[in-house]
Amino acid sequence: MKQPPRNVRREPSPAEADSPEPPVVGKASSGTTNRPPPSGAPKAPKRPLSERFPRVFKAVSGVKILVGVAIVASASLGVAWGAKRYMTTSPRFAIKSVQVDGAMRRTPQEIADLAGLSLGQNVFSFDLDAARLKIENDPWVDTATVTRKLPGSVFVTVVEHDPAALVAIEEKLYLASREGEVFKELDASDPVDLPVITGIDAGDVAKDREGVQKDVQRALDVAAEVDRTELAKRYPLQEVHLVEDGTVEVLVGSEGIAIHLGSMPYRGKLEQAERVFAELAKRKTEPSIVFLDNESSPDRVVVRMR
CATH class of the missing domain: 3.40.50.11690 (Cell division protein FtsQ/DivIB)
Structure with missing residues (x-):
């Protein structure tokens, strides 16, 4: 059978001439084509990594928070330690006076000795309740209160038995x-x-x-x-x-x-x-x-x- 010559444009058949779609050249696929999108069409935006890997980003965020808290806590402890060291060692907070009120059977010095208080001692170096209990151990003392007033004063009030x-x-x-x-x-x-x-x-x-x-x-x-x-x-x-x-x-x-x-x-x-x-x-x-x-x-x- 005689083959048509190559590079000769074939005239469309009447059915093809009436079809609105252009003829497809090449191997047909099921419902899709291999045609590239037009050069001027917008591309679909890429999703951020936090959306594509949510678990990873959540774990990283948690670690960041913990690290931040640890840093703040360490800084706070450092400041507190420094402040405590200053208050318990600075000469500014040395006891300069111990005032005793209400004692009739005991002298102010005896009351101060009972409480373990002495001039020059750091005003933060003793516990107020412990000092009060020491004073109340004296049989003449019914009740006692001990307070400190910064920078260097201690006040003791005594109620004796009558x-x-x-x-x-x-x-x-x-x-x-x-x-x-x-x-x-x-x-x-x-x-x-x-x-x-x-x-x-x-x-x-x-x-x-x-x-x-x-x-x-x-x-x-x-x-x-x-x-x-x-x-x-x-x-x-x-x-x-x-x-x-x-x-x-x-x-x-x-x-x-x-x-x-x-x-x-x-x-x-x-x-x-x-x-x-x-x-x-x-x-x-x-x-x-x-x-x-x-x-x-x-x-x-x-x-x-x-």
Whole structure:
């Protein structure tokens, strides 16, 4: 069969001439062409690395944050250490004065020694609470406060116990406050012109301090009642005795006249005692014991003469 000559343009067939699409030269593909995009068409932008590798970028960001925090923390610690070193070594913060208020039984120097304070010592070298506790270990001190004022002052305020009575326990005398607290054993320099409270059991002091405190307060209340009477002007109170059954006896005057008051209330009974002593004074005599403890007949008074 005779082949058509090469390089001769073939005329399109009638069907091809009517088709709107240009003829495709080469091997056909399924639904796609190998034609390059036009030279003037815009290219699709590339996604940033953070979108293409999110896990990697998240891990890197976390490391950056941790490194930043570590740097800031290290810098802060360095500044704090430097500041502390300056405050604890600089002569500017040496103690130049220790002011003590409220101490009557102890000198300011004794209080400072108790707290461990001395002039020239660094004002930050001691703990305020520890110094307070050292001062409060002194038996005369009820409470204490310790404060510092920069650059070099320390202030100590002391509240001492106010002795109101002597408490006899197992042949020893102890000082007790108005609140009923037995706070120290009597020594040679302590006051002795105080009423004596007897009848306190040594075993109770060890196992029931709260109960002992209430008993001492009760005895002090009786002592206050006696001191408010006219009787006390002539016969000063010497002793308040707490009986085991809960009743109370008092000793008055230099001769130690006993008045059995029984149970509360005591004011009416003390008024009766005043009348008895007044009547006996008219007769120029004194009793040795006055019994006002008849609870069934409160108006009955029994007097035992010397």
